[in-house]
Each structure stands twice: as C-alpha cells, then as structure tokens.
Amino acid sequence: MVENRPVSTFLTHAVLIAGVVFLCFPVWMALVASTHGPEALSKAPIPLWFGDQGFQNYRDLLTGGLPEAGGVPVGLMMLNSLIMALGITIGKIAISLIAAYAIVYFRFPFRMGFFWMIFITLMLPVEVRILPTFDVITRLDMLNSYHGLIVPLIASATATFLFRQFFLTIPDELVEAARIDGAGPMKFFRDILLPLSRTNIAALFIILFIYGWNQYLWPLIVTTEERLYTVVMGIQRMANSGEQLPVWHYIMGTAILALIPPVLVVLAMQKLFVKGLVESEK
Amino acid sequence: MATVDLKGLGKTYQGGVRAVEGVDLTIADGEFIVLVGPSGCGKSTILRMIAGLEAVSEGEVRIGGTAVNRLEPGERDIAMVFQNYALYPHMSVRANMSYGLKNQKTPKDEIARRIAEAARILQLGDYLDRKPRQLSGGQRQRVAMGRAIVRDPKAFLFDEPLSNLDAKLRAELRAEIKALHRRLRSTFIYVTHDQVEAMSLADRIVLMNRGRIEQIGTPMELYDRPASRFVAEFIGTPPMNLLPAESPAARALAQGARLPQGAAWLGVRPEALTLARAGLRGQVGLIEALGADMLVHLVAEGHDAPLILRLHGTARLAEGQEITVAPEEGTLRAFDGAGQALHPTAEPVAAGG
Amino acid sequence: MKRVVFRSKWLPYVLLAPQIAITLIFFFWPALRAIESSFFIEDAFGFAREFVAFENYARLFNDAGYLKSFRTTLVFGLGVTALAMSIALVLAVAANRVLQAALTYRTFIIWPYAVAPALAGVIWFFLMNPTLGIVAYWLDLAGYEWNHYQNGDQALLMVTIAAAWKQISYNFLFFLAGLQSIPKSMLEAAAIDRAGPWRRFWTITFPLLSPTTFFLLVINLVYAFFDTFSLIHATTQGGPADATSILVLRVYQTGFVGQDYGSSAAQSVILMGLVIALTVVQFRYVERRVNY
Numbered sequence: 001m002v003e004n005r006p007v008s009t010f011l012t013h014a015v016l017i018a019g020v021v022f023l024c025f026p027v028w029m030a031l032v033a034s035t036h037g038p039e040a041l042s043k044a045p046i047p048l049w050f051g052d053q054g055f056q057n058y059r060d061l062l063t064g065g066l067p068e069a070g071g072v073p074v075g076l077m078m079l080n081s082l083i084m085a086l087g088i089t090i091g092k093i094a095i096s097l098i099a100a101y102a103i104v105y106f107r108f109p110f111r112m113g114f115f116w117m118i119f120i121t122l123m124l125p126v127e128v129r130i131l132p133t134f135d136v137i138t139r140l141d142m143l144n145s146y147h148g149l150i151v152p153l154i155a156s157a158t159a160t161f162l163f164r165q166f167f168l169t170i171p172d173e174l175v176e177a178a179r180i181d182g183a184g185p186m187k188f189f190r191d192i193l194l195p196l197s198r199t200n201i202a203a204l205f206i207i208l209f210i211y212g213w214n215q216y217l218w219p220l221i222v223t224t225e226e227r228l229y230t231v232v233m234g235i236q237r238m239a240n241s242g243e244q245l246p247v248w249h250y251i252m253g254t255a256i257l258a259l260i261p262p263v264l265v266v267l268a269m270q271k272l273f274v275k276g277l278v279e280s281e282k
Numbered sequence: 283m284a285t286v287d288l289k290g291l292g293k294t295y296q297g298g299v300r301a302v303e304g305v306d307l308t309i310a311d312g313e314f315i316v317l318v319g320p321s322g323c324g325k326s327t328i329l330r331m332i333a334g335l336e337a338v339s340e341g342e343v344r345i346g347g348t349a350v351n352r353l354e355p356g357e358r359d360i361a362m363v364f365q366n367y368a369l370y371p372h373m374s375v376r377a378n379m380s381y382g383l384k385n386q387k388t389p390k391d392e393i394a395r396r397i398a399e400a401a402r403i404l405q406l407g408d409y410l411d412r413k414p415r416q417l418s419g420g421q422r423q424r425v426a427m428g429r430a431i432v433r434d435p436k437a438f439l440f441d442e443p444l445s446n447l448d449a450k451l452r453a454e455l456r457a458e459i460k461a462l463h464r465r466l467r468s469t470f471i472y473v474t475h476d477q478v479e480a481m482s483l484a485d486r487i488v489l490m491n492r493g494r495i496e497q498i499g500t501p502m503e504l505y506d507r508p509a510s511r512f513v514a515e516f517i518g519t520p521p522m523n524l525l526p527a528e529s530p531a532a533r534a535l536a537q538g539a540r541l542p543q544g545a546a547w548l549g550v551r552p553e554a555l556t557l558a559r560a561g562l563r564g565q566v567g568l569i570e571a572l573g574a575d576m577l578v579h580l581v582a583e584g585h586d587a588p589l590i591l592r593l594h595g596t597a598r599l600a601e602g603q604e605i606t607v608a609p610e611e612g613t614l615r616a617f618d619g620a621g622q623a624l625h626p627t628a629e630p631v632a633a634g635g
Numbered sequence: 636m637k638r639v640v641f642r643s644k645w646l647p648y649v650l651l652a653p654q655i656a657i658t659l660i661f662f663f664w665p666a667l668r669a670i671e672s673s674f675f676i677e678d679a680f681g682f683a684r685e686f687v688a689f690e691n692y693a694r695l696f697n698d699a700g701y702l703k704s705f706r707t708t709l710v711f712g713l714g715v716t717a718l719a720m721s722i723a724l725v726l727a728v729a730a731n732r733v734l735q736a737a738l739t740y741r742t743f744i745i746w747p748y749a750v751a752p753a754l755a756g757v758i759w760f761f762l763m764n765p766t767l768g769i770v771a772y773w774l775d776l777a778g779y780e781w782n783h784y785q786n787g788d789q790a791l792l793m794v795t796i797a798a799a800w801k802q803i804s805y806n807f808l809f810f811l812a813g814l815q816s817i818p819k820s821m822l823e824a825a826a827i828d829r830a831g832p833w834r835r836f837w838t839i840t841f842p843l844l845s846p847t848t849f850f851l852l853v854i855n856l857v858y859a860f861f862d863t864f865s866l867i868h869a870t871t872q873g874g875p876a877d878a879t880s881i882l883v884l885r886v887y888q889t890g891f892v893g894q895d896y897g898s899s900a901a902q903s904v905i906l907m908g909l910v911i912a913l914t915v916v917q918f919r920y921v922e923r924r925v926n927y
Contacts, residue, residue: 008732008832009732009733012729012732012733013729013733013736015725015726015729016726016729016730016733016736016740019722019725019726019729019744019803020740020743020744022722022800023743023744023746023747023800023803023804024743026755026758026759026762026800027747027750027758029758029761029762029769030758030761033761041767042767043766043767044766044767044768044769044771044772044775045769045772046767046768046769046772048769094653095653095654095657096654098650098651098653098654099650099651099653099654099655101650102646102647102648102650102651103647103651105640105641106640106641106643106646106647106650107640108644108647108648111647114651114655117655117658117663118654118655118658121658121662122914124662124666124907124910125861125862125910127861127862127864127883127886127887128861128883128886128903128906128907128910129662129665129666129669129903129907130886130887130890130891130903131669131672131886131887131890131891131896131899131900131903132664132665132666132668132669132672132900132903133661133665134891135665135668136660136661136664136665136668140660151657151661152657152660152661154657155654155657155658155661155662156654160654184641185641185643185646186646188641210748210749213751214749214750214751214752214753216751216752216753216864216865216868216869217864217865217868217887220868221891232751232753232754232865233753233865235753235754235757235869236753236757236865236868236869239757239760239869239870248761248764248767251757251761252758252761255754255757255758258751258754259749259750259751259754262749262750262751263746263749263750265749266745266746266748266749267742267746270741270742270745273745274741274745274808277748277805277808278808278809278812
C-alpha cells in the first residue's frame with residue numbers, strides 16, 4: 001500500500017497470524033486428541049501436545065471398525081466416500097459439458113427452454129426437497145446402492161452454466177476453421193473443445209470433488225446398510241452414540257481422516273482451485 | 283485450382299436485413315480477386331458464403347463448375363485464413379497444419395511431405411513444434427497460411443488477414459502473399475477494407491457498397507475510371523477532389539470545355555492538378571510535407587472545402603501564397619446527379635486548352 | 636450467441652438428454668410432489684390420504700415451534716454471515732497489505748473451505764464439550780460457565796461459530812480477489828489527496844468492494860440457511876429444546892422422524908419459496924454485473 005510504517009506492518013501480520021491460529025487451532029486439537037488414549041481425554045484439561053497412541057488409534061480406525069459406528073472400518077467408509085465423490089464429480093462434468101455444448105453450438109427448438117429448465121434447479125437444494133426425493137429414490141429402487149448415492153446428485157446447473165460461459169468466450173473463427181478442416185460436431189468437440197476446456201475441467205473437478213466428498217444428508221437417507229456408509233456421514237453415528245460416552249480419540253481420528261483428502265486436494269492444486277472458485281462464481 | 287462463380291448471390295438475415303443482393307461474379311482459375319469496401323458492405327458475407335460458413339439465401343455458388351450451396355465447408359475443398367488467425371491453441375504448428383489433412387484421411391508420409399514443403403515456402407521450419415502462443419503475430423499468420431497451403435485447395439479465402447498486424451508487418455506480409463500467389467498460381471479471394479491492400483494485391487478488385495457490387499476491374503481501372511462517385515472517393519488517398527459542376531471553381535478547372543450532358547459533379551485526382559498559368563486560382567492553406575511529395579490544401583474562390591493537390595516534395599510553396607492550378611489533360615471526371623460516372627467507358631471528358 | 640452453429644436435428648437433444656432426464660426425475664418430479672403432498676394429510680403408512688387444502692400451511696403458522704424456528708434460522712443466518720464476512724474482510728485487507736507474504740497466508744487460510752460442515756461441527760462440538768473441551772475449560776477458568784447441553788443460547792452460539800469458521804475461507808478468497816482488482820492508482824490518487832489509510836478504506840476501497848460484499852451476503856445466507864443442515868444434525872440435532880432447530884432441520888425431522896408428510900411437504904414448499912427469492916435477488920445482481 002502507499003505507506004510503509006513498521007508499526008502498521010507489525011499489526012497487519014499480527015492480525016493475519018491471529019486469523020490463522022483461529023482457523024488452525026480446532027483441527028490442531030483434533031489431531032492432538034486423535035493421538036491419545038481414552039484416559040487422557042476423560043477429564044479437563046486435555047493435553048495440547050501429541051500422545052503416543054496415534055499409530056494404534058489410526059490402525060484401529062482404518063481396519064478394525066468401531067462397535068460404536070456399526071463396526072464399519074473407516075477405511076471402507078473412505079473408499080465409499082471416494083467412489084461417491086469421484087462418481088458425482090465425473091458425472092457432473094460429463095453431462096454438463098455435453099449439455100453446454102448442445103446449448104451453445106446448436107440451434108434447435110426449445111433451446112432456451114432447456115437452458116432455463118437446467119438453470120432453475122439451482123434453486124432446489126436437496127435439503128429443501130428431501131422427503132419427496134427420497135420417495136422417488138424408493139420407487140426407483142435405488143436405496144442402498146452406489147448409483148443411488150451418485151446419480152441423483154449429478155445434475156448440475158452450476159457446471160452447465162460455467163461451461164456455457166467458457167464456450168461463449170471461444171472465438172467463432174475456431175469453429176469455422178475446424179469446419180473448413182472437415183471436422184463435424186463430434187470431432188470438433190473431441191479434438192478442439194475438450195482440450196481447450198482442460199483448465200476449466202480441472203478447476204471444476206476440485207470444487208466438485210469437495211462437494212461430493214462432503215455430502216452428508218444424501219448418504220444419510222439413501223444408505224441404511226453399513227457397507228455403504230461414507231465417512232462424513234458415518235462420523236455422526238459416533239458423535240451421537242446415545243447412552244455411551246463418545247470415544248473422542250476415535251471420533252477426532254475419523255474427522256482428521258475425513259478431512260485429509262479434500263484439504264489435500266485444495267492445497268495441492270491451490271492456484272487452480274482459487275482461479276476456478278473465484279472466476280466461476282463471479 | 284478452380285474457377286469460382288457467383289450467380290445472383292444474395293443474403294438476407296433473420297429480421298429481413300439484406301446483407302448482400304444480386305451479386306454476379308466470375309472468378310477465373312488462378313485469379314487474385316480482392317473484395318473491398320467499407321465495413322458492413324457485405325464483402326465478408328460473400329466470402330463466408332463461398333466458404334459455406336453462411337447459408338446462401340438466394341442464388342448459387344459454384345466452385346470449379348459444381349454448385350456447392352448444400353455442401354459443408356469441409357467438403358468444398360477451400361482453405362481460409364482468418365483475421366485473428368484461428369489457430370488451434372492447444373496444437374503445435376505441425377498439428378495445426380495437419381489437422382485438416384488427417385480429417386481427409388491423407389496418408390502420413392504425404393502429410394509430412396506437404397508440411398515440409400509449406401514450412402519451406404513460409405520459412406516456418408524452426409517453429410513446427412511450437413504452440414501458437416509462442417509465436418509472434420506475423421508468424422501466426424504465416425502458420426495460418428501454411429495450414430491453407432498444405433490442403434492444396436481449389437481456392438484460398440482470406441478474411442482481412444493482415445488487420446491485426448502493425449503497419450510494418452502488414453507491408454511485409456502483403457508482399458509475401460503476393461509472392462505466394464505467384465508461386466501457387468491458385469485462385470485467391472481476399473477480403474479487406476484497406477484500399478492500399480486491394481490496389482497492391484489484386485488482379486481484379488470488386489468494390490462493394492451496401493451489399494451490391496459497385497465496380498469490378500483492375501486496380502488501375504478503378505483508380506482511373508471510377509464508375510461512380512463512391513468508387514472515386516473510396517479508392518485513393520487522399521480521395522479524388524469533387525466539385526459541383528456548376529460552381530465557378532469547377533468552371534475554372536474545366537477552362538471552358540463542354541461538360542457532358544447531365545454532369546452534376548466534376549472530379550479530379552490530387553496528383554492530376556499542376557501549377558499552371560491559367561486555370562483555378564486559390565490560396566495555399568495547410569501544407570503536409572510527406573517527404574517524397576507534399577499535400578497542399580488549396581482554398582479556391584467559389585468552393586468551400588479546400589482542394590487537395592499532390593505536388594513533388596521539392597515544390598517551393600508557402601502558406602498564404604496565391605497560385606493557379608489546372609488539371610492535366612484527360613484527367614477530369616464527370617458524374618451525374620445520382621453519382622454515376624458519365625461516359626465511363628468512352629474518352630474521358632477532355633479539358634479543353 | 637455463436638455465429639456459426641452445427642446443423643443437426645437430433646444431436647443436440649441426445650447431448651442434452653442425460654442432464655434433462657436427471658433434472659426431471661430428481662428435481663422437478665420431487666418438487667411437484669412436494670407441492671402436491673403439502674395439500675394432503677397422509678397416514679404413516681401411506682395408505683390413506685385426505686385432501687385438506689391449506690390446512691398444513693395453516694397448522695404451521697399456528698405452530699409456535701415452527702415460528703420459533705423461523706426466528707432461530709434468521710438469528711443463526713445473520714450471525715454466521717456477519718461473523719464469517721467480517722473476519723474474512725479483516726483478513727483479506729491485511730493479506731492485501733503484505734503482498735509477498737499474502738500467498739503464504741492464503742495457504743493457511745483457505746484450507747477450511749474443504750472441511751465438511753458436519754466435520755467442522757463435530758470438531759467444535761469437541762472443543763466446547765462442557766466436561767473436557769479445551770475452550771469450555773478456558774471459559775471456566777475465566778469464570779464463565781459453558782454448557783451447550785443445557786443452555787440453548789450457548790448451543791446456538793456454538794453452531795454459529797462452527798458454521799462461520801468453515802465459511803471464512805470462501806469469503807476471504809472473494810474479498811482478496813475484489814481488493815486486488817481495485818486499481819492501485821485510485822488509492823494513490825486518494826493518498827495524494829491526503830486521505831489517510833482509514834479514510835481511504837471507507838471512502839474508496841469499501842465502496843468499490845460493494846459488488847463482492849453483496850454477492851457474498853447472498854451466498855452466506857444461502858449457506859447458513861441450507862448447507863448447515865449437516866453441521867447441526869451431526870452435533871446438537873436441533874436441541875436443546877429446539878434452540879438450534881433451523882428450518883431445513885425441521886423439514887427433515889418432521890418428515891423422517893415425525894412421519895408427518897403433509898407438514899414436511901408444506902415446509903419444503905415454503906423453503907423453496909425462500910430459495911427462489913434469494914436466487915432471484917442474486918440473479919438480478921448477476922444480470923446487472925454482466926452489463927458493466
């Protein structure tokens with residue numbers, strides 16, 4: 001900025017560090033708690049530094065399963081989460097790409113009607129229409145299945161809208177050149193449009209992966225069989241285990257395991273993620 | 283290589299806008315045709331109808347004698363060079379050039395041979411594995427031309443290919459395009475709004491105005507014998523001087539010669555006016571010294587706008603000086619009230635002595 | 636609008652078919668059924684249903700619990716939005732001042748975006764646990780008794796903090812992008828006009844940031860109203876004594892736990908109205924921005 005006074009620079013850093021501490025502290029505590037045994041977490045104050053039970057706790061979680069969580073190994077829950085997240089992400093990107101392609105590159109009756117039909121779904125989050133949607137899933141016999149977890153969530157107004165905006169920025173001359181080069185609609189899509197959309201697809205992949213991984217309500221109502229539990233909804237059964245005292249070292253370990261994949265994705269692809277998020281929503 | 287014929291070609295957009303109407307044009311095999319005119323005159327629309335990028339509303343496009351109205355662009359065997367290059371940004375130069383051939387299922391070694399040939403002609407050999415974004419504007423346009431050359435098409439279409447380049451590059455590439463035409467002897471159809479490009483490149487110029495052809499001819503025909511006031515004013519910088527035929531200034535220029543029946547306007551090119559004993563008197567206004575020559579604004583009696591003279595750069599003139607000018611013999615042009623040239627083909631109006 | 640388009644009578648419909656099919660089956664059909672069900676009373680087994688017109692709605696608006704949920708949702712939504720946006724703005728302004736270090740700080744600030752609301756809730760639930768939570772312990776040392784199992788206001792405060800904690804990253808990124816798009820020359824001109832840093836912020840930066848602020852306002856409200864279902868469901872489950880029972884949670888509990896389909900459907904319809912209103916507001920703003 002314009003001035004450069006040491007005092008204000010110091011204050012600026014102090015504010016930022018305070019913010020970082022506020023954001024990191026809860027997860028730090030979760031991480032610490034996950035390395036202790038149940039005794040260390042039975043009375044206040046709980047330790048602020050790591051214990052020596054970490055390895056054992058995580059091994060128990062990933063393989064053994066907890067009676068409190070229906071005995072499902074967290075490793076299996078994470079696998080389910082991964083399948084659901086990837087299914088939702090890939091499905092959303094695939095059907096949005098081709099839908100946006102149809103809307104931008106073709107003229108046909110009811111084109112804008114279809115566009116608005118897709119767009120209006122933005123207004124109907126699953127939480128709002130949960131019961132009738134559950135009803136539909138039951139009628140279609142999609143309970144307790146991976147496709148029941150995935151398919152209803154892959155319609156995406158956001159992704160369609162985004163790809164549409166991106167396609168509109170691609171110069172007309174590129175299509176014209178491709179047509180003169182003898183490329184038909186599917187060839188143009190595969191050879192030109194898809195490679196050009198790579199960055200957008202990657203950025204959207206990150207955002208949608210997080211969306212898919214973090215689903216909670218949908219797996220909660222669609223799955224009643226433990227083998228299909230996802231980790232984000234599974235943790236809830238441990239935290240609210242009723243009569244028993246919650247096993248905090250396991251719960252926090254599960255929380256850490258559940259947040260590692262999406263956090264890693266964000267941090268590893270930070271630049272792409274920020275670009276994708278800020279540019280897509282603005 | 284082929285002829286291109288346009289017969290009664292017309293284009294009407296949704297909402298009834300007539301972009302092109304009644305265009306008849308026969309382009310000979312190996313001819314370099316330039317379509318020129320102000321923006322919105324329909325020149326690009328004609329090119330795009332030839333390419334098949336725009337549907338033909340009426341009339342017919344024939345390439346090599348075959349009607350192509352219903353063919354896809356890729357089936358017409360033409361190549362096109364665009365103003366913004368339209369290179370595929372994710373493909374290397376080599377891949378850009380080979381894409382069309384691959385779609386035609388040309389054998390691999392044939393593709394390699396043609397690319398090597400095009401790269402040699404355009405001096406692109408060092409750039410074949412680069413991406414378009416690593417190239418300068420001039421190099422990109424060369425690649426675009428290379429992409430056209432390898433196709434060995436029946437006709438090359440150029441849509442304002444030099445408009446995105448700076449003046450120096452434009453002059454360079456203009457010469458290259460001309461040389462390319464010499465070498466290939468293929469049919470070139472070139473659209474531009476720049477009359478200098480049109481003059482320097484064309485075998486024949488097609489000057490368009492409001493969707494219609496205003497005049498077709500060699501560059502010098504258009505310059506010397508403009509078919510209308512529009513042509514006279516569009517071709518040439520600065521444009522032809524035009525005066526109302528009945529004004530005292532026009533009479534002074536004509537020096538008593540009889541103007542053709544119905545003449546409403548008299549025109550004369552800036553370089554056709556020379557200092558003389560008798561003729562039009564006026565006062566020297568602004569002088570624009572351009573080096574080789576100078577443009578002199580002459581404020582004449584009985585004429586509001588100054589006349590422009592192009593004199594040799596060494597002429598000794600000062601602002602405010604009184605001079606007398608007269609047209610060289612055979613250089614006066616007359617136009618009727620509707621702007622059409624009178625005697626467009628016969629002897630021009632003589633400036634009597 | 637594209638100038639050149641491909642011609643095909645059937646291809647565009649084929650390309651659109653998957654998206655449209657899913658939209659029809661999983662969005663429109665349920666939405667219409669919700670509207671339909673909201674006019675009926677059904678028994679728990681779905682054998683008998685009776686048309687009751689607007690009775691479900693009338694019951695809701697005479698239900699003190701439902702009306703309280705409205706107030707809870709509003710307090711919660713405004714609380715989350717105010718907290719998440721103000722902290723994010725302060726951090727973004729600070730990060731924008733340190734330039735080179737901004738990227739490092741950004742790394743430490745953006746990652747909670749990836750944490751599921753449910754997990755954010757569970758972790759804060761642990762931190763504030765009255766018997767062993769570290770924050771509750773510190774509050775106790777400071778002489779403040781914390782027990783969100785008993786105290787409804789404290790429970791609401793806890794979920795508000797947890798929800799805001801997760802949303803700061805998102806707001807931060809947008810505020811930072813907004814700040815970075817303000818031309819430096821404008822602030823320099825203001826400095827030459829002798830405006831101090833504080834004055835510069837309120838007279839130049841903040842007004843220029845207003846489109847971002849407005850956009851985030853809507854996004855944060857939508858987040859707090861709908862996406863926080865999991866956060867509350869995984870922790871307080873609406874309690875104690877309905878103190879944290881926001882509207883989306885009620886739709887679920889009335890339908891799945893209470894098995895009162897008519898009422899749940901009526902609540903769905905009301906919420907859809909709310910989302911549509913918010914989306915329209917946002918859309919008008921988006922339209923306007925497009926015209927800039």
